[in-house]
Amino acid sequence: MAATNAIAQIRRNLESHVGQKIRLRAHRGRRKTLEKVGVLENTYPSIFVIRVDEPNYYQRLSFSYADVLTETVELTLVHKDTNGKRIKLA
Numbered sequence: 001m002a003a004t005n006a007i008a009q010i011r012r013n014l015e016s017h018v019g020q021k022i023r024l025r026a027h028r029g030r031r032k033t034l035e036k037v038g039v040l041e042n043t044y045p046s047i048f049v050i051r052v053d054e055p056n057y058y059q060r061l062s063f064s065y066a067d068v069l070t071e072t073v074e075l076t077l078v079h080k081d082t083n084g085k086r087i088k089l090a
Contacts, residue, residue: 007065014065014075015043021078024050026063036061037078 018040026034038052038061047062067073 003069006069010065010068011043011048014040014048017077018043022050023076023078024052024061025074025076026061026067027072 020040022038022040024034024036024038028034036050036052036054038050041049041051041060043049047064049060049062052059052061063073068075
C-alpha cells in the first residue's frame with residue numbers, strides 16, 4: 001500500500017516537469033551506468049519517456065516509476081534553483 005502511494009507521488013512530481021531538461025542516470029547492472037541529458041517527453045500510467053537529443057544519438061528511453069522508487073534511475077533537473085543547487089526529482 002505504501003509503495004503504491006509512493007509511486008503515485010513520483011508520477012505526480014514528474015507530471016509537473018514535462019517538457020523540461022532532465023539529467024538521467026540509470027544503473028543497468030554490472031558496472032554499466034547510462035548518463036544522459038534529455039527532455040521529459042511524456043508520462044503515462046505505468047511509465048515515463050525521456051527524449052535524448054545528442055549528436056549521433058537520438059533515442060527515446062522509457063522507465064517505470066518503480067525504477068525511480070528503487071533508485072535504479074536517478075533524475076535531476078538541469079536548471080538550477082536560486083541557491084545554485086541542482087533540484088533532484090523523486
